[in-house]
Amino acid sequence: MIVGPARRHGGPRPAGARPAPGFDRRLLTPMVLGSILNPINSSMLAVALVPIGAAFGTPLSQTVWLVSALYLATAVGQPVVGRLVDMYGPRRLYLAGTALVGTAGLLGALAPSLGVLITARVLLGLGTCAAYPAAMHLIRSESSRTGSDGPSGVLSVLSIANQTMAVIGPTLGGLLVGLGGWRAVFIVNIPLSLACLVLGTLRLPRRSAGEPGRGARRTAPLDVTGMALFAATLTALMLFLMDPRPAHRYLPVLAAVAAAGFARRELRVAQPFIDLRVLGGNLPMLATFLRQLLTCTTGYAFMYGFTQWLEQERGLHASAAGLVLLPMSLAAVAASGITGRRKEIRGKLLVGSLAQIAACALLLAVRTGSPLWLLAAAAVLVGVPQGLNGLANQNALYHQADPARMGSSAGLLRTFTYLGAMSASAADAAFFPLRADTPGLHRLALFMLGTSVVLLMTVLLDRSLRRTGTAADPTPGTPPVGTTGRTMAGTTDDDGSPEQTLSCER
Template sequence: MINGNNKQDKWIILAIALGVILNPLNTTMITVALPSIQKEFQLNTTDISWLIASYFIISAIFTPLIGKLSDTYGRKNIYLIGMTLVVISSILAPLSPNMPVLLAMRGIQAIGTSALLPAGIGIIRNTIQNKQNRVIGTLSVFATTSAAFGPTISGLLIQFGGWPVIFYVNLPVLAVGIVLAILFIPKDEKNTAKKYKLDVGGIILFSLLITYWMVFLLSLEDGLQIGTFLLAIVLTVLFLVFEKKKEDPFINVNFFQKNSNITVIYAQYILSTVIFFAILLSLPTYLQSIIGVGSDSAGLTMLSLSIFAMVTTPIATRWMEKAGFRIPLLFSGLTGLIGVSLLFTIQYDSPLYWVAVVLAIFGISNGVQNIGLQNLLYSFIHASESGIASGLLMTSRFIGNILASSIYGLAFATGMNDGNMDTMVIVLVVVAVVLLPGMVYVTSHERAGRREQ
């Protein structure tokens, strides 16, 4: 799938690929390690939710910010700084004596990995001329695939080194990536253009609204917190009003007003991510805590989702090229609804092969849905807007992950058991049902979207 002009191009692409997989990989590798981390630091489910969600909150803030900074201060420089931060966190996180230190190390890791995708895509756009869009699409598939394989990788390795191994596994990837980046990525050209003006107000408001929505969702266990809810709404409105007036906003909210289809696609992507990550969060812990298997068996069982998602992606791409988006995306929505509904059949005495079958069904759905929504998005926008669109797509994924973390924390606040798992599944079924009319709406406009390009 990867194409470059020459041998150096291929080494550049490999260097970037090794970087862009680190954020999604590290967001899912931790899922199998959660029981061990929870036991060692004596954490409750809310603590675990914050450990997971804080990574996404930081990523949601720094990904668009670093994307703009890399355009000003040099993409190679920012890329190597990001790699260095991940090295530091990967070495120090396993030595954490308590939860606050582990949170801090995960925060450094989130900042580092957030630099790699926007800076990496910028490097590709500046250095790779042959089939550039296909290269970027391939990197997106790598990122998605690495997220799906995270639980399997960590599950197989944790049995040898405990939860710290999920950080050490980054080091060989980083070593190769840094060497290739230094040797083959061209030096940054000096930027004499106007420097980027930091949207401090937008960053602060965005950080606060994301955090307060998380606080509100996790507080629902104790009843509706009206004050927190109203504050979250006020912060959201303030952020939207503030950013609409900015010439160079932190998040380009005006982009959504140009086409309602684009807004719905982002909403669909958020909901799709909620289902995907909620399953990745809950199933590894459920397999270890309730069904009673080891981390290696839990990881191997999760492999079913990974393999079917990965195999389905290229098949779905060809299918959409021939049939358009409507039938494949509706298929993905219905298959996802079936897969999520079948989670009700998984109980404490369920055989692992049945869990694998259910995960396979969902893997097929996710493989079609993920690539379908991304390709559908790009069919509605001009090439000049692809940078904004891809950045907002990443932000949508982070928001979906944060919501999934909140659902996880709320559903399992009293512990991991069959009843609480059913509660979470009910929420996911509702989300899966809501996805279907959205699929009908955006695919009814796909032809118009193609004509506008």
């Protein structure tokens, strides 16, 4: 039987000792509700971009900043807030973040201009940074408390909820726009935020298992300089991705300079924001980050590009476009629900990659007068990888990440999610410079097809996936058989010996 870290280093349980109770199910509701705030806000806006542009008299090239602003704020903020969760515990970060979501929703609902609306989206991005790392931290701490290997059912619930809301978002957004106009997609954050605050206050523990006490926190100073350099690197890179013109060629240079400073800082400081030595030795987790980037580049390019094509070229209302995407939602839910409790990861990624390739190929056959069943078929094919790939990548991360840095690792996974979303946003803007027409959709489909082929190759070439999440997989946080472990500086087992927490594929 595989046991969790609490027992792995502490020896066998004393005779007659009672086993720790199971996973605290009261945590599920606030964890799930908080973690879906980001995907639902990311996806709902897809059907609101055209109405917002019409309301403020701005073209798609400007309204796309509503997408980019949230992703930029979230990509920078997720690992930063995740590290804060690791250091100070999930409760206070969860409550502060969800409160900011409600404030941003109110600001967006009252926004008098596109600039104020973009500000509201930035605040939404920052506010939604906390809940997912907090949830992953709680799952890891509950696993330590109960002495069991990660509860796959809980991980599946979290992943299915996030995937479901990401794909239901356009349909929900279309209904909200139809009922109350585009401002409704911001107003909905107010009751969601209040629900998170109430549930978080009542149910989240003031101190989770394995969380350091106040004295321990004081001995681990926050690496503010490293966080600032990381933010500068990512901001410059993503600003270039938003508008990759020759006039902005200085941005990659700034990103490279900031990245060099970040690497120099993190390799020298005793308590780095991101331990680059350990991260560089964990090649399976780096591969998971890459797969998340490729998956989300294709998924978000379809979500925004195809939706805009439905509204502008096909002439559908926002609510009707949301209904056309409903089969994508149903396919994603079905794929996640059927495979959610299966620990095997490689098979999910293979099927998801092949489904993405098929969906992109089908888009090349779409025309303005194509029947609705063909459009729905394309949505179904995209929904399958939406349900499989995100679930597989999250479960892989749980098994590959250092338990002591689960929050920041989960934040980094979300960072690569939004790097993919930003790449998709840049692709949409490049292929739809003035309006979403059919030739532009076909060029976008070719771009998505190439990205999906690369994703498939990363799955086929990653040998570590053959055992990750299977019965042969060791306890999360320990080096897999046949790999070289990297020792975390300053981390020891209960017996005082160094604890190897991350692994590197030979």
